[in-house]
Amino acid sequence: MNCTTPTVDPAAILQAWMPFKELVGVTSIKTEEDYARVADLVNVLLDAIRDDETHPLSDVLHYLTVQMEAYEAEHVDIPEVEPKAVLRFLMEQHGLKQTDLTDCAPQSHISAILAGKRGISKEAAKKFAKRFNVNPDLFF
Structure with missing residues (x-):
């Protein structure tokens, strides 16, 4: 099977990415303040998306929650609880x-x-x- 990946111009990605980054404000979580901002945004998206997995913003929600999980894995100790x-x-x-x-x-x-x-x-x-x-x- 021959799988080919379409060629994407990095300039086109940058052109789409910068407005997104400016609107969202945080695209990778490096500080507690970043984490808090993304958590607030995730809550807004959850309210907008609800249970609609086909909602166009579901991918954005997924992206941000993956960022949160990565930050938590590195910075948050969750104690074992009975x-x-x-x-x-x-x-x-x-x-x-x-x-x-x-x-x-x-x-x-x-x-x-x-x-x-x-x-x-x-x-x-x-x-x-x-x-x-x-x-x-x-x-x-």
Whole structure:
């Protein structure tokens, strides 16, 4: 199979890139201020794009989130947190009590999870993840 890449004039890329860079302000994250600016922009794009993966700005969102991930990998230490602590945190952030999560697991199970007497099952983790719109891996 013969794959050919079309020849692109670097001057044409520069002509498109400079207005984009001026508008966005940050195209690679080097400082905390850059990171904060990109995070704000990502939030604006998320609000505009919503769940539309075909939105024309989806590629820009992807590009910026990759930049954020690269910066985080190098500069941000994320401590290991026990799943019960994650659940407790999410409950506090959403103002929820154990009884508010009975659609995810029985209240007695939630109590045992928070007390450290029981782990979070895969099924419950999926339900918590859906409820809080997070990755289920947070609960393992």
